[in-house]
Amino acid sequence: MGILAVFLILLLVLNVFFAGVTVFLERRDTSATWAWLLVLTFVPIVGFIIYLIFGRKLSNKKIFDWKGQEKIGIKESTANQIDLIRQKEFPFSDTNVKKHRDLIYLLLVNDGAILTQDNEVETYIDGHEKFDALIKDMENAKDHIHLIYYIFHSDTLGKRVMEVLERKAKQGVNVKIIYDAMGSRTTKKSFFRELERNGGMVRPFFPSKFPLINFRLNYRNHRKLAIIDGEVGYIGGFNIGDEYLGLWKKFGYWRDTHLRVRGKAVYAMQTRFIMDWNSAAPNQKIDYKARYFPAFYGNGHTSMQIVSSGPDSEWQQIKNGYIKMINSAKKSIYLQSPYFIPDASLIEALKIACLSGVDVRLMIPNKPDHAFVYRATTSYAGELMETGAKIFIYDNGFIHAKTLIVDGEIASVGTANLDFRSFRLNFEVNAFIYEKQLAQKLEDIFLEDILKSYQLTPELYKQRSKWIKLKEAVSRLLSPIL
Template identity: 40%
Template sequence: MLDFWFTLSPFLLGLYYLAIFIVVINILLENRNPLKTHSYLLLLLLLPVLGLIIYLFFGQHIRKRRIFSKNQLINSAFGQKYIDEYLTPENATPIHKALVSEQFDKLIRFLSRDLSPLSENNKITLLRNGEEKFPALLEALKQAKNHIHIEYYIFTSDGIGLQISELLIAKAKEGVQVRVIVDGVGSLGLKSSYFEKMKGAGVEIFEFMPVLFPSFTSKINYRNHRKVVIIDGITSFTGGINVDDRYINNGKYPTYWRDTHIKLEGAAVKTLQFLFILNWQFVSGQPWRPTEKHFPKTEPSFGSSFVQVNASGPDWDLASIMDSFYLAINSARNSLRIATPYFIPNESIINGITTSAKSGVSVELMIPYASDSWIVQAASMSFMKQLLDAGVKVYLYKKGFLHSKTLTVDGKLAIVGTANMDYRSFDLNHEVNTYIYDPAIAIQLNQNFETDKADCEELHLSEWKKRSISKKLLESVCRLLAPLL
């Protein structure tokens, strides 16, 4: 037997080297971001066999192109109908600068060109944690008359999940059209019996990209990371909070969960509706001709907030979430407040943050004291010295797990969404952010930020430099792999 393997090994080794050569050539020809190219090459070098397997499963764009080519066609075709039929001329172009600070003109124009028109007549309600979100959501669902559209990354069948499911079933039996999208990885815990019960009651429900091998899917690419509820085309909910008892802080779980969500009512709901319809056509394979009931008219006096809703994902031509973060950060003149659970910025974002701080802008960043991923935590920590050197104040949230994804600029612009400040949200996942040009909301978010600082430990450069060489080395290695996380 040993003689057999000794005879065979040179051929296997030759095949392996050939495979590595082909993979390296493929990586180079794709002309990716240099950081991501370097990371994959480093992975192949440090983990000879495992690195090749990881690349074959997660690194190729071929699968992405195959999966989303049809989705791109849907986006292109329906997107134009959406602009032509459901947006008034004044909403299809940026609202006059006099109505919104000229400071954000570049951001507004950029988002408007990506099917994210600036809309007025919106009402925003900030919701802190699941304790505020779920009562408001349940009450709004009860009031549904025509349709309920839902898409979540994580939807569980625990206490709050069952409560929402029973309400959806009841509304479906009343004749309300109920459509639900759950992610095939994030909502992996849902059993087939759950889907059968929902469908049997008249609820239309689909999984977004179901998976065959659950044991290998914790970080699989191209997930639907959005959290969106749309009710009768006029009321919606979106932000960082999934459907899970963990978000309620009722004592069932030991970890306190700090998160931010919004209730959005008004004209901007049209964009969330549009995005839902695109994903519904993708998961169901069914064409859908929207009606006026899906895009109802909003009264001029509905609300006073100016809002843009923007999405990005592997089916989007632009990296609009990342680019809009960059534009927002660089529009800051006085203050910038960022809260995010996963901080692995690319070069543009880290440069924008540090340049703002060096130019005299008061920049504060809040991230978790302890992440749910040690490798992500280590990669995040590798950026701290660069931030502290630039004058950024960094706060580590210690009360529990910080899951909020918010950004405010000068107390005038507030961003609340599903996107983390990392490569996965910028490039791989389907995300959605809400851009609110309303000082009242931005000030309220800043007040929440100040409240949360009481539960944080501030990092100081003098202390940070004292950590061990082994910890610094781990952080540096993880940072090299950051584009793959």
């Protein structure tokens, strides 16, 4: 017993030491620090192993190469737009865009997100329609097809997409795919073998360097982008898999939001792809060639910024953009997200909007795809409801859309959820949109979704069981690291 006692004391001392070294020496949010301390304290040794896999901050080593952008004048264009806005001489396309120049400036300065004003945009909320359009565009590709998807399954839809890519590669079209090594972990490398035989190139993002364990497990490329011939781009929430067509019984109908863009905003999507590719394939980098940025002019009138964020950035660009939009609201804020785990700054912004008389509406799913995350979501939704927000539970399958619409004037659609993971851990990309017509269309879609939802009232929320309340409490406590 004496030896066992000494061993246990030594184990606890080492655990405390490791907790101090690994948590306090890394700059992180206070709530996340406390959450990890709870794990390290109450699950000694095992908790430390969990921390090594999920909790370590990303290395300061440079992940993306920004220098290449100088070759196509992005740095120069960004500086030029910043100067023109500062001098109040920027040629905004209309008064609605000009009205939001502070938000535009914020995203320009902190992310280099150039404002483009010639975009034609189509909206897709159904997976069948989105993938029919994408496959048609890929069939018409003449030069290149660039894809980034967090999930690329080898199921019916995955095979349908792959057949087109294999055929286009055989025709001489340059095909490149980035998939996330964790999100697509069930997809075997052999699934891509025929495409590679035909000349296509495929790379995983942040694959494991060791068997069975990945020390960058927490940092995933959650982006979904498709760029065809540098003229057409897709951005939004749909991944490649049968569930996104509503073919999984567990989720039922899959409700998401995706955009098809034709205009200069595609250049920004292309730039994002090139940086991600050069990170995933450092020995086979691609240059910013003219073929990837063809000279053309969009015939649309949608003003847009493509904004990226990730754990490699000093600022949480997408979250800051969300907060700026929320703070600008005068009438309404409509939010859709499968996960609602806001940090203090975001939920305070929403509460202030509610208390100021703004019509705040949040729509979340009626079922979890991650149990802990869902209970944290319902907990925060209940808290927001106390300030007057209306909470709607989508009851027609599973809602995966990541949309924010403010005053029916501006909107954001992309890959970032309203949670810690999207803001701090994942690599995300969103389109920030400054056009009333498109914002109102997205608002109309939201209102149609309400007809397929039920409202979570204070009375209904109080009826949840003690077991659910306990799960909410535990999930909320761990929410900064979920």
